[in-house]
Amino acid sequence: MxxxxxxxxxxxxxxxxxxxxxxxxxxxxxxxxxxxxxxxxxxxxxxxxxxxxxxxxxxxGWSDPRVVEAMREQAGKFTYVTPAMANEPRADLCERIARLMPGTLNTTYLVSGGSEAVETAIKIARQYHIATGNPRKNKVIGTWDSYHGMTLGALSVAGGAGYRHAFDPMLNDSPHIRHCRRPTDRPLGVSEEAWGRTCALELEEMIHYLGADNVSAFMATPVGAGKDYGLVPPQSYWTTVREICDRYNVLLISDEVVTGFGRTGAWFAMNHYAVIPDIMVTAKGISSLYFPMGAATVSDKINEPFTKGTYFIHGHTHMGNPVGCATTLAVLDVIEQDxxxxxxxxxxxxxxxxxxxxxxxxxxxxxxxxxxxxxxxxxxxxxxxxxxxxxxxxxxxxxxxxxxxxxxxxxxxxxxxxxxxxxxxxxxxxxxxxxxxxxxxxxxxxxxxxxxxxxxxxxxxx
Ligand SMILES: Cc1ncc(COP(=O)(O)O)c(C=O)c1O
Incomplete structure (x- = not known):
């Protein structure tokens, strides 16, 4: 016993x-x-x-009265809006996210959690390439052992064997590389920065195998995933990944569902590297789990075709739920004020x-x-x-x-x-x-x- x-x-x-x-x-x-x-x-x-x-x-912290009051106040006004009508808490939240995120990550699509935000990012990347004359670009390269959520698109890009295998026949063909490897794998005499670059070159190799014309994006968490969960890559890893993505017109999607909104001691973990992704995926900490909330935020470059007539084929009943947005705004106030x-x-x-x-x-x-x-x-x-x-x-x-x-x-x-x-x-x-x-x-x-x-x-x- x-x-x-x-x-x-x-x-x-x-x-x-x-x-x-x-x-x-x-x-x-x-x-x-x-x-x-x-x-x-x-x-x-x-x-x-x-x-x-x-x-x-x-x-x-849990049960913060400032957030509880904001939830109560919004719930007392209205709890839902269809897309036919403007939703002020939604606009306020998107504006706040634009202020907090680096570079030109200025436009946000709000959903109900991390998996939905990941799906949103994958679809935005695909439509961006179609709209900019690269209709073959469709594959999203992920990392082995990573976790991006439980929906089928997220499972396809993620590489964790334990939760993928049962669904293998239903997943799309997303290739995987290793995330930045542990310092203990580094050969003797190789510096940490050189090792970071070597690890990043696996991405370029994979793009060559697939043909850059077929690759839409690279999605990864800023820190290690799976067995290397939490491993903090050296600066050279993310600098090199960014360069490779730019060279081959492959969008960099940073999954900051866990690391976003302060977890690693910066607003976003990518800020430690001064590397700006094309799409940032957030959830969890954005609303401190007070309300189901997720976001896919895109740079001005990625947003441009969508301002010129490309219709984003997407939508969820609870995108930008007003109670969720008011809650999230109050959470962000607390993070800033405290x-x-x-x-x-x-x-x-x-x-x-x-x-x-x-x-x-x-x-x-x-x-x-x-x-x-x-x-x-x-x-x-x-x-x-x-x-x-x-x-x-x-x-x-x-x-x-x-x-x-x-x-x-x-x-x-x-x-x-x-x-x-x-x-x-x-x-x-x-x-x-x-x-x-x-x-x-x-x-x-x-x-x-x-x-x-x-x-x-x-x-x-x-
Ligand atoms: C890095 C990462 N991405 C995406 C997700 C999926 O988020 P959700 O569980 O809100 O769908 C998670 C959840 O743990 C996660 O850790």
Whole structure:
């Protein structure tokens, strides 16, 4: 019997009664009651630090009264507008995004989440090429092991084996290259910058194989994906990728669903590189998960044909939902007023230092990666051998159960369906708390994490 089954740790939620009516059930026998700041509370009154900021998306604290009031106010006025009528919160939000984004990323298509924003970007790129006389350009190059969402277009471009294979016959033919590889793969004597360029040249090679005339775009997250989740590429990687895209008229789509709106200590992770994509995809942190919201924002160059008669063949019932837009505007106000991007950079640097000192030395912690308040910890059985416990031991469930007992809530339960690829490499555990976290709260978080890793190391073999 695992400690989890003995009742010493939170058990799994029984799929009975109304709990069994949901297609996809919860993992634990805990029910959410309320959330405030960086804390979550269950109906038994237990408090947990929201270590992963919901699903890596809390850019402000939970239940901020300024946002709750804005939601209430808009809901009291009107909650929906058809495209036949102007929607002021939508225009205000698009204008705000244009002010925050770099370069000429000035025009935004609003949708309901990350996957929809990814689909939107793919379709904008395709129509841009048709409208500018390159009708053969259709392929979107993605990176192996990446994640861009669960819709079929997003799955096609993403490269994660665990969630693709069942749908393979239904996916489109999107080629994949490797994202920037780990510094540990770098051959001796090769500098980091030279290595970044070498990794980026895989894109040029793939464009040659496919023929530039057939390639519409390259889509990737600014930091590593999949097994290298959170890896921060050197400057030369993104500079070279940008040059290659320009050379072959391949649009650069940056998926900033996780990194956008302050997560890495800059408004957008691409800002660290001063590289401006042609299309930026955002979601999650844009509305701090207070409302389903996603955005595909294009540069003036990409927008131009759409101002000259090209009709964008797209549309969702909830694009630019007024309550969503008012909520998102209020969230962006809070990020700006409370200096949360700066906080992410400063408290994030402190967090990385503490994790390196206190958590990395443990036997099950293979690596620590990230920037700002994006910290990824890779959990394995033994970092010397990179061995991982068998899936039957439910190592990630045990980890989460111990964490709950210690007052920490993680976004690890999702590793269930994604397990096949994750398990061969260790589980990426996301330390991505709300961007308002303080140093004292980071101290508390790391203390509890230290205890959790020690207990997991002890219990996993029993
Ligand atoms: C990088 C990235 N892109 C896209 C998505 C899809 O977003 P959503 O779950 O809102 O559809 C996610 C979700 O985790 C993501 O991490």
């Amino acid at each position: 695992t400690p989890h089954e003995t009742g010493a740790l939170p058990g799994q939620k029984p799929a009975e009664g109304k709990w069994g009516r949901m297609f996809s059930n919860h993992t634990f026998d805990l029910t959410m009651a309320k959330a405030e700041g960086i804390y979550l509370y269950d109906t038994a009154g237990n408090r947990y630090i929201d270590v992963s900021g919901g699903a890596l998306g809390a850019s402000i 200096g949360l991007v700066q906080n992410s950079a400063e408290v994030g640097a402190y967090l990385h230092t503490l994790l390196r000192e206190r958590i990395l030395p443990h036997r099950p912690i293979a690596d620590l990666r990230g920037k700002g308040l994006l910290a990824i910890r890779e959990l394995v059985r033994d970092k010397e051998t990179l061995e991982f416990p068998p899936p039957e031991a439910e190592p990630e469930v045990l980890f989460q159960a111990i964490a709950y007992k210690n007052g920490l809530s993680f976004y690890t339960a999702l590793y269930g369906p994604r397990r096949p690829s994750a398990m061969k490499r260790g589980v990426a555990i996301f330390i991505t708390p709300p961007l308002c976290i303080t140093r004292a709260q980071v101290d508390d978080l790391v203390e509890r994490l230290d205890r959790t890793v020690r207990e997991w190391d002890r219990l996993i073999d029993q």
